[in-house]
Amino acid sequence: MSRVAVIAGQGRLAPAVIAALDDPLVYALDGFAPDVAATPFRLERLVPFLDSLIEAGVERVVFAGAIRRPRLDPEAFDPRTAQLVPRILGAMQSGDDAALREVLKVFEENDLTICGVDEVIPDLIPSEGVLAGTVSDADRRDADRAAAILTGLGPFDIGQGAVVAQGLCLAIETLPGTAAMLEFAAAHAGLRPNPNGARGVFYKAPKPEQDRRVDLPTIGPDTVTQAAAAGLAGIVWQAGGVILLDRDEALRRADAAGLFLWARA
Structure with a gap:
């Protein structure tokens, strides 16, 4: 059975999205704890994190809430995520939107569908x-x-x-x-x-x-x-x-x- 994962940021949006979904898995970028219970993950280990989502039966991912650009620790990268560094750092040079789009591409390349908040709670x-x-x-x-x-x-x-x-x-x-x-x-x-x-x-x-x-x-x-x-x-x-x-x-x-x-x- 497929599940939905919520990448929760700070603010009131994440709790509203989580409440609208049926038993979602909730995660948060390490260092940006939201106002909900969430399992932390690090961007430096993005590929293993995506593997864990797939193993948990996740097919759809919703991003909800504010997240600032994290500071990356070069020593924390696993070998597979390290291969993505040129893509992500190159996108970061063009701004937050470009960096976020590149991260979303990585999710999609791993057969994870990104859902907008309008698909979950259109009345918002x-x-x-x-x-x-x-x-x-x-x-x-x-x-x-x-x-x-x-x-x-x-x-x-x-x-x-x-x-x-x-x-x-x-x-x-x-x-x-x-x-x-x-x-x-x-x-x-x-x-x-x-x-x-x-x-x-x-x-x-x-x-x-x-x-x-x-x-x-x-x-x-x-x-x-x-x-x-x-x-x-x-x-x-x-x-x-x-x-x-x-x-x-x-x-x-x-x-x-x-x-x-x-x-x-």
Whole structure:
């Protein structure tokens, strides 16, 4: 009987995915312990790890949660995984997306199918529409600007979010993540030309060439709280391309803070 393995990262996504599956096997990259019980594995021993999945009857693998690029120990590689080093290190030179795509190829070369979160819990990825609040024309213009910025940054593999207010980019998401970006935007809210004008939006979307089976952008109740603390008017994301965790609580916090939530086509 075939089984599903979950590669669990940090954050709320992994527990939600695990709860939606029937008795999955759960693993985590060593050094990135998630908020669930998981068996650790090392990237330096990737091939033996894949062998263990196949021996356990695993045919499908779901990646769920945040994982940062690990530091590799040259002395920890087994002989077979060592043969993959040129491929993986070469991909790492092109950015996190390229490195992740190369790792996924290795999984697939071992007859393991990578499943996206949308296949497991499609309701986590909202389709087009305004879920909370009201979006003004100024907000729509700021969202258009933020989307264009992320599209332009796509080839540089920088991040999945941007904050734009009154047509000006206050912050972009980089390696420190969403919370750090919103804190930066809050600290520089005074740079908006008109203090009484549009407060700005936080826009989130996958990178243009991103493999959407893994590392989809994720927002949730904490994101709403952080956006409110930054003084923004709302959160916008690419419809069908962003995971919304704990929707009811996110909507409750948005209503309480007077923020809009908009899945933009």
